[in-house]
Amino acid sequence: MNEAETEQRLRETLGVLAAGVTPDRDAYRKVAATWRWRELRRRLLALLLAAVIIVTAVVLGLWLLNRVAADEPVVFQGPAVAAGPWQ
Protein backbone atom coordinates (compact mmCIF):
# COMPACT_ATOMS: atom_id res chain seq x y z
CA MET A 1 0.00 0.00 0.00
CA ASN A 2 1.53 3.33 -1.01
CA GLU A 3 1.51 6.49 1.08
CA ALA A 4 -1.13 8.27 -1.01
CA GLU A 5 -3.52 5.35 -0.59
CA THR A 6 -2.93 5.20 3.17
CA GLU A 7 -3.46 8.96 3.39
CA GLN A 8 -6.68 8.69 1.40
CA ARG A 9 -8.03 5.92 3.62
CA LEU A 10 -6.99 7.83 6.74
CA ARG A 11 -8.78 11.01 5.61
CA GLU A 12 -11.94 9.04 4.76
CA THR A 13 -11.96 7.23 8.09
CA LEU A 14 -11.34 10.38 10.09
CA GLY A 15 -14.13 12.13 8.18
CA VAL A 16 -16.63 9.35 8.89
CA LEU A 17 -15.60 9.10 12.54
CA ALA A 18 -15.88 12.87 12.99
CA ALA A 19 -19.29 12.98 11.30
CA GLY A 20 -20.51 10.37 13.80
CA VAL A 21 -19.78 12.64 16.77
CA THR A 22 -22.76 14.77 17.74
CA PRO A 23 -21.91 17.49 20.27
CA ASP A 24 -24.33 18.24 23.10
CA ARG A 25 -26.80 20.97 22.07
CA ASP A 26 -26.93 22.28 25.62
CA ALA A 27 -23.14 22.44 26.00
CA TYR A 28 -22.81 26.24 26.06
CA ARG A 29 -25.17 26.66 29.01
CA LYS A 30 -23.29 24.02 31.03
CA VAL A 31 -19.83 25.34 30.19
CA ALA A 32 -20.79 28.99 30.83
CA ALA A 33 -22.30 28.00 34.20
CA THR A 34 -19.09 26.16 35.06
CA TRP A 35 -16.72 28.99 34.16
CA ARG A 36 -18.85 31.55 36.05
CA TRP A 37 -18.97 29.31 39.09
CA ARG A 38 -15.18 28.85 39.01
CA GLU A 39 -14.66 32.61 38.68
CA LEU A 40 -16.92 33.20 41.69
CA ARG A 41 -15.05 30.54 43.68
CA ARG A 42 -11.69 32.05 42.70
CA ARG A 43 -12.77 35.54 43.77
CA LEU A 44 -14.25 34.31 47.04
CA LEU A 45 -11.03 32.42 47.84
CA ALA A 46 -8.94 35.52 47.08
CA LEU A 47 -11.25 37.57 49.31
CA LEU A 48 -10.99 35.00 52.10
CA LEU A 49 -7.20 34.91 51.83
CA ALA A 50 -6.99 38.73 51.98
CA ALA A 51 -9.31 38.75 55.02
CA VAL A 52 -7.20 36.09 56.78
CA ILE A 53 -3.99 38.07 56.14
CA ILE A 54 -5.50 41.33 57.41
CA VAL A 55 -7.04 39.74 60.52
CA THR A 56 -3.76 37.96 61.30
CA ALA A 57 -1.79 41.21 60.96
CA VAL A 58 -4.24 43.10 63.19
CA VAL A 59 -4.29 40.38 65.86
CA LEU A 60 -0.49 40.14 65.83
CA GLY A 61 -0.17 43.92 66.18
CA LEU A 62 -2.65 44.09 69.05
CA TRP A 63 -0.93 41.21 70.81
CA LEU A 64 2.48 42.91 70.50
CA LEU A 65 1.12 46.22 71.79
CA ASN A 66 -0.54 44.42 74.65
CA ARG A 67 2.75 42.77 75.69
CA VAL A 68 4.61 46.06 76.06
CA ALA A 69 4.49 47.78 79.46
CA ALA A 70 2.81 51.17 79.56
CA ASP A 71 6.06 53.17 80.20
CA GLU A 72 8.16 51.30 77.59
CA PRO A 73 8.62 52.83 74.12
CA VAL A 74 6.81 50.79 71.50
CA VAL A 75 8.31 52.01 68.26
CA PHE A 76 11.59 53.87 69.07
CA GLN A 77 14.19 52.87 71.61
CA GLY A 78 15.77 55.33 74.04
CA PRO A 79 14.35 58.39 75.75
CA ALA A 80 11.92 60.50 73.87
CA VAL A 81 13.46 63.71 72.50
CA ALA A 82 11.22 66.61 71.98
CA ALA A 83 11.86 68.40 68.69
CA GLY A 84 10.98 71.92 67.93
CA PRO A 85 12.18 75.52 67.86
CA TRP A 86 11.48 76.01 71.61
CA GLN A 87 14.49 73.86 72.66
Next chain:
Amino acid sequence: MTATENAGPIAGTAGADGGPKGGDMRSLRNRGLDLRDPEREAELTRLFDAHHHQLVRLAALLGAGGDAEDVVAEAFCDLYRRWNRLRDPAKAASYLRASVCNQVRMRHRHLAVVRRHPEPVRPDASSAEQEAVLREDQREVAAALLRLPDRQRQALVLRYWLDLGEREVAETMGISNGAVKSHTSRGMAALARSLEQRR
Protein backbone atom coordinates in the same frame (compact mmCIF):
# COMPACT_ATOMS: atom_id res chain seq x y z
CA MET B 1 -29.10 26.12 18.82
CA THR B 2 -26.00 28.28 19.03
CA ALA B 3 -24.17 29.49 22.09
CA THR B 4 -25.24 33.06 21.34
CA GLU B 5 -28.85 32.00 21.64
CA ASN B 6 -27.99 30.30 24.90
CA ALA B 7 -26.18 33.25 26.35
CA GLY B 8 -29.13 34.30 28.53
CA PRO B 9 -29.42 33.76 32.27
CA ILE B 10 -28.37 30.37 33.56
CA ALA B 11 -31.22 28.22 34.74
CA GLY B 12 -31.12 25.04 36.74
CA THR B 13 -27.82 23.62 35.49
CA ALA B 14 -25.13 22.57 37.88
CA GLY B 15 -21.54 23.04 36.72
CA ALA B 16 -19.33 20.06 35.90
CA ASP B 17 -17.63 20.39 39.29
CA GLY B 18 -20.88 20.76 41.21
CA GLY B 19 -21.29 24.49 40.65
CA PRO B 20 -24.34 26.46 41.72
CA LYS B 21 -27.72 26.12 40.07
CA GLY B 22 -29.24 28.96 38.08
CA GLY B 23 -31.27 30.29 41.01
CA ASP B 24 -28.16 30.58 43.19
CA MET B 25 -26.28 32.47 40.49
CA ARG B 26 -29.24 34.85 39.98
CA SER B 27 -29.41 35.58 43.69
CA LEU B 28 -25.66 36.25 43.76
CA ARG B 29 -26.04 38.69 40.86
CA ASN B 30 -28.89 40.42 42.67
CA ARG B 31 -26.60 40.88 45.65
CA GLY B 32 -24.15 42.76 43.46
CA LEU B 33 -21.70 39.92 42.76
CA ASP B 34 -22.10 39.98 39.00
CA LEU B 35 -19.07 38.15 37.63
CA ARG B 36 -19.66 38.79 33.97
CA ASP B 37 -16.92 40.50 32.11
CA PRO B 38 -18.89 41.45 28.96
CA GLU B 39 -15.91 41.58 26.63
CA ARG B 40 -14.50 38.26 27.78
CA GLU B 41 -17.94 36.62 27.73
CA ALA B 42 -18.62 37.88 24.21
CA GLU B 43 -15.28 36.61 22.92
CA LEU B 44 -15.72 33.24 24.58
CA THR B 45 -19.25 32.95 23.19
CA ARG B 46 -17.99 33.73 19.70
CA LEU B 47 -15.20 31.17 20.05
CA PHE B 48 -17.67 28.62 21.39
CA ASP B 49 -19.97 29.09 18.40
CA ALA B 50 -17.10 28.86 15.96
CA HIS B 51 -15.10 25.99 17.41
CA HIS B 52 -17.05 23.87 19.88
CA HIS B 53 -18.29 21.25 17.42
CA GLN B 54 -14.90 20.89 15.79
CA LEU B 55 -13.13 20.60 19.15
CA VAL B 56 -15.50 17.90 20.41
CA ARG B 57 -14.84 15.95 17.22
CA LEU B 58 -11.11 16.50 17.59
CA ALA B 59 -11.21 15.19 21.17
CA ALA B 60 -13.21 12.15 20.05
CA LEU B 61 -10.76 11.42 17.19
CA LEU B 62 -7.82 11.71 19.57
CA GLY B 63 -9.41 9.00 21.70
CA ALA B 64 -11.24 10.91 24.45
CA GLY B 65 -14.33 8.74 23.87
CA GLY B 66 -17.24 9.66 26.13
CA ASP B 67 -15.16 12.35 27.86
CA ALA B 68 -14.85 14.47 24.69
CA GLU B 69 -17.45 17.03 25.88
CA ASP B 70 -15.82 17.30 29.31
CA VAL B 71 -12.37 17.74 27.78
CA VAL B 72 -13.61 20.59 25.59
CA ALA B 73 -15.54 22.18 28.48
CA GLU B 74 -12.35 22.12 30.54
CA ALA B 75 -10.44 23.78 27.69
CA PHE B 76 -13.01 26.63 27.50
CA CYS B 77 -13.01 27.10 31.30
CA ASP B 78 -9.23 27.22 31.27
CA LEU B 79 -9.27 29.82 28.47
CA TYR B 80 -11.84 31.91 30.39
CA ARG B 81 -9.60 31.91 33.47
CA ARG B 82 -6.48 32.86 31.49
CA TRP B 83 -8.17 35.26 29.07
CA ASN B 84 -6.48 38.38 30.48
CA ARG B 85 -3.09 36.70 30.24
CA LEU B 86 -3.56 35.67 26.62
CA ARG B 87 -0.99 37.65 24.65
CA ASP B 88 -2.75 37.42 21.30
CA PRO B 89 -6.56 36.84 21.34
CA ALA B 90 -6.29 35.74 17.68
CA LYS B 91 -4.45 32.66 18.94
CA ALA B 92 -7.31 31.63 21.22
CA ALA B 93 -8.44 28.90 18.81
CA SER B 94 -4.93 27.49 18.68
CA TYR B 95 -4.79 27.61 22.49
CA LEU B 96 -8.06 25.65 22.70
CA ARG B 97 -6.77 22.98 20.30
CA ALA B 98 -3.53 22.63 22.28
CA SER B 99 -5.50 22.41 25.52
CA VAL B 100 -7.72 19.65 24.10
CA CYS B 101 -4.67 17.69 22.86
CA ASN B 102 -2.96 17.95 26.25
CA GLN B 103 -6.01 16.91 28.17
CA VAL B 104 -6.67 13.89 25.98
CA ARG B 105 -3.03 12.86 26.48
CA MET B 106 -3.40 13.29 30.26
CA ARG B 107 -6.58 11.22 30.17
CA HIS B 108 -4.73 8.41 28.38
CA ARG B 109 -1.99 8.49 31.01
CA HIS B 110 -4.62 8.32 33.73
CA LEU B 111 -6.31 5.36 32.02
CA ALA B 112 -2.95 3.62 31.66
CA VAL B 113 -2.48 3.90 35.45
CA VAL B 114 -6.05 2.71 36.09
CA ARG B 115 -5.51 -0.34 33.85
CA ARG B 116 -2.55 -1.44 35.99
CA HIS B 117 -5.02 -1.96 38.81
CA PRO B 118 -7.56 -4.80 38.76
CA GLU B 119 -10.61 -2.51 38.53
CA PRO B 120 -12.14 -3.07 35.06
CA VAL B 121 -12.45 -0.14 32.66
CA ARG B 122 -15.92 0.14 31.15
CA PRO B 123 -16.10 -0.05 27.35
CA ASP B 124 -16.93 3.22 25.65
CA ALA B 125 -20.49 3.23 24.30
CA SER B 126 -19.94 6.20 21.98
CA SER B 127 -16.94 4.57 20.27
CA ALA B 128 -19.00 1.40 19.79
CA GLU B 129 -21.65 3.50 18.02
CA GLN B 130 -18.99 5.07 15.83
CA GLU B 131 -17.60 1.64 14.92
CA ALA B 132 -21.03 0.63 13.63
CA VAL B 133 -21.06 3.29 10.89
CA LEU B 134 -17.60 2.42 9.55
CA ARG B 135 -16.92 0.15 6.57
CA GLU B 136 -14.68 -2.85 7.16
CA ASP B 137 -11.55 -1.16 5.73
CA GLN B 138 -12.27 2.04 7.66
CA ARG B 139 -12.69 0.01 10.83
CA GLU B 140 -9.18 -1.36 10.28
CA VAL B 141 -7.80 2.16 9.89
CA ALA B 142 -9.61 3.31 13.05
CA ALA B 143 -8.24 0.35 15.02
CA ALA B 144 -4.72 0.94 13.71
CA LEU B 145 -5.00 4.62 14.59
CA LEU B 146 -5.97 3.78 18.17
CA ARG B 147 -2.91 1.53 18.50
CA LEU B 148 -0.53 4.38 17.61
CA PRO B 149 1.31 6.29 20.35
CA ASP B 150 -0.51 9.47 21.43
CA ARG B 151 1.90 11.89 19.74
CA GLN B 152 1.73 10.10 16.38
CA ARG B 153 -2.07 9.91 16.50
CA GLN B 154 -2.28 13.62 17.37
CA ALA B 155 0.04 14.57 14.51
CA LEU B 156 -1.99 12.51 12.01
CA VAL B 157 -5.38 13.81 13.16
CA LEU B 158 -4.25 17.44 13.18
CA ARG B 159 -2.54 17.09 9.82
CA TYR B 160 -5.06 14.98 7.89
CA TRP B 161 -8.39 15.81 9.55
CA LEU B 162 -7.97 19.46 10.52
CA ASP B 163 -5.66 20.02 7.52
CA LEU B 164 -3.30 22.10 9.63
CA GLY B 165 0.12 23.02 8.26
CA GLU B 166 3.28 21.68 9.85
CA ARG B 167 3.89 24.91 11.78
CA GLU B 168 0.36 24.96 13.17
CA VAL B 169 0.57 21.30 14.20
CA ALA B 170 3.88 22.07 15.92
CA GLU B 171 2.31 25.03 17.76
CA THR B 172 -0.68 22.96 18.84
CA MET B 173 1.43 20.06 20.07
CA GLY B 174 4.09 22.30 21.59
CA ILE B 175 6.93 20.63 19.68
CA SER B 176 9.30 21.55 16.85
CA ASN B 177 8.52 21.30 13.12
CA GLY B 178 11.07 18.53 12.81
CA ALA B 179 9.37 16.52 15.55
CA VAL B 180 6.03 16.94 13.76
CA LYS B 181 7.58 15.60 10.53
CA SER B 182 9.01 12.67 12.44
CA HIS B 183 5.74 11.84 14.26
CA THR B 184 3.72 12.15 11.05
CA SER B 185 5.99 9.96 8.94
CA ARG B 186 6.35 7.33 11.68
CA GLY B 187 2.60 7.35 12.23
CA MET B 188 1.88 6.92 8.53
CA ALA B 189 4.46 4.15 8.24
CA ALA B 190 3.01 2.32 11.27
CA LEU B 191 -0.49 2.74 9.87
CA ALA B 192 0.51 1.38 6.45
CA ARG B 193 2.34 -1.56 8.08
CA SER B 194 -0.63 -2.35 10.27
CA LEU B 195 -3.03 -2.27 7.30
CA GLU B 196 -0.71 -4.45 5.20
CA GLN B 197 -0.58 -7.08 7.92
CA ARG B 198 -4.37 -7.26 8.07
CA ARG B 199 -4.71 -7.89 4.33
